[in-house]
Amino acid sequence: MALSARLEIRQGQGLVITPQLQQAIKLLQLSNLELEAYVEGELERNPLLARDEGEAEPAPEITDGAGEARAEAALDEVAAGSAQSDLDAAHDDVSPGERATGDGSEAGEAGGAIDWSKAGKGGSFEGDGDGLDGLAAQEKSLAEYLTDQAALLGFAPAEAAVAAVLIDGVDEGGYLRLELTETAERLGCAPALVESVLTRLQGLEPTGVFARDVAECLRLQLVERDRCDPAMSALLDNLDLLARRDMAGLKRVCGVDDEDLRDMLAELRALTPRPGAAFGGEPSQPVSPDVFVREGPGGLWLVELNSDTLPRLLVDQRYHAKVSGGARSDQEKTFVADCLATANWLVRSLDQRAKTILKVSSEIVRQQDGFLAYGVEHLRPLNLKTVAEAIGMHESTVSRVTSNKYIATPRGLFELKFFFTSSIASSSGGEAHSAESVRHKIRQLIDAEAQGAGVHSDDQIVEILKAGGVDIARRTVAKYREAMRIPSSVERRRAMKEAV
Structure with a gap:
């Protein structure tokens, strides 16, 4: 079959999202801080936008000498041609049928040239160094690093909620600044649950996080190194003596001689009293609820x-009428129309x-x-x-x-x-069960083995869960058990025999 070039006409259907709809979608996913930054930029660029101070009519200062000078200066720039390139770029992105008319009748569909380069995560990748390279170079914060690790621990829904609260309570040094009893009361759970979650979180990296004081932070690091013997534990319990450089008192409470004490102090100096300090140099921003x-x-x-x-924004219609009436050239009229369309769209x-x-x-x-x-x-x-x-x-x-x-x-x-x-179906046809709650039930069954309940195989756990209304497969039980780092029934039975 011979190869040749030819022209063909094809007809097809496709969904086209207008630039204004794309911008509205991006606006929806902005956080309140990013939205505030974007709105501030629009207030500076658009002379027809003003803050709504709660009055029925636009505030007087919107149309005072300063606001009038701002708009007239913008018109002068358009007349001089300095803003023509921006206008051309804006109109290149908007089809002729979408452009605003001078009377603003199509302002809702038009929109103007909107710069998303400073709109944060939901904006364009172009602009002030916030491109893909900049995003890739950003380091994770301590909270993000801990959250990623906690997701791998297989927490039940209740435990996951407690873990999220505890992670939020960690300061920049890695220390937990929450009272466990108050946290349990606020979340409506038992203090033992909070203690259990905290114990598991203290096994995350960097070692020493979630400690409530310096002694606990150092103890966690020593436990990981298998160096928290009774003498070192006594030293950690008496750090006040070390602060006073009372070496004789330390030797007495630790039961060691001068050489052993020097070795113990050298080990302490090798530890990190602020394990979270290596993450992020910027102070954390307070979260405002939406x-x-x-x-x-x-x-x-x-x-x-x-x-x-x-x-809260409004469009100053009176000022628009005043400025549009004074527009002389087509460029000025187009600029005013675009400002009105952008303002109406944003509001x-x-x-x-x-x-x-x-x-x-x-x-x-x-x-x-x-x-x-x-x-x-x-x-x-x-x-x-x-x-x-x-x-x-x-x-x-x-x-x-x-x-x-x-x-x-x-x-x-x-x-x-x-x-x-996520959810797991109910064997009785009732309401589904949360996957995290099923993990929690599996852990409870295995924890009960230490109280003489006998070692349960995965098949037995499946039968117990089905009797409780959870429709689950054996392979799913095995997957959840392995995700929680729980040994198999054979290994657990062998460990119990060795313990006896």
Whole structure:
């Protein structure tokens, strides 16, 4: 068959997302800090945008001499041609049918030239060094590093909630700054559960994190090196003597001579009193919740947006009429029309963003009311599809809304993604079980073996769980057991015999 070049005409259908819709999607996934930064930039660039101070009419200062000079200077730049390249670039991205008219009748569909280079994570990869190379070069913070490790420990839902709170309570040095009893009361769980989770978290890297004081931090590092003998333990219990350089007192309480004490002090000097100091040099930013949840009358939960994190903008229509009336050239008229279209689009997009966040948050609260009322052990299995179908939105929209958004509840401050957990079907056809809760049940069964319950094989665990309403396969039990670093039944039985 001969090869030849030819021209063909084909007809097809495709979905085209307008630049304005792409920008609205990116606006939805911005955190409140990133949104505030973006809005500040738009206020500086667009003379028709102003902050809403709660008055029905635009504030007088919006149309005072300073605001008027700002707009007239922008018009002068357009007339001089200095801003023409920006306008051309903006119109290249917008089809002729999408451009705004001078009267603003199509402002909703038009939008103007919007610079997303400073909009944070949801913006463009172009701009001030925030490209792919910059993202790849960014180091993880201590909290992110600990969160990644904790995800591999196979925590149950209740334990995962406790672990998230404890990780948030770690300072930049790696020390835990929370009272365990108060944390247990706030989360509605037993103090023993918090202690158990803390013990497992103290095994994470860097060694020494989650310590509550210097002595515990050093002890964790010595335990890992298998050097925490009785003499060294006594030294850690009497660090006040070391601070006073009371060597005679140290030798007496440790029961060692001068040479042994020197070796012990050398070992202490080799340890790291601030294990978290190697992560990140920037101070952590306080998290402001996007949504508040509080208990209302009749046991209902009231969900409201945090007005402090919502930028309130308005379009100064009176000033637009004044400036557009003074526009002389086509370039000036185009500039004013683009500013009006951008302002109208941003105001409407911010309003839609707030309504979407409120709708998604309300459905999450409805699904997880057991957690709010009774504590972390009552977390329900939940996925994006369930929430999306309940509120009539797409899963991708729910995913964007829950990214970098936080909700303040009587149980504490949580990211919206915290409430999504996987599930395992019920053998009785009832409500599904959370995968993390099933792991927790497996661990409880194996922990009970030490109290004389006998060693359970994976098959026996499957039968016990099915009797409790959990439909699970043997290979799934084995996978969960291995993820929790629990030996097989043969190894556990051998270890029990050796212990006897």
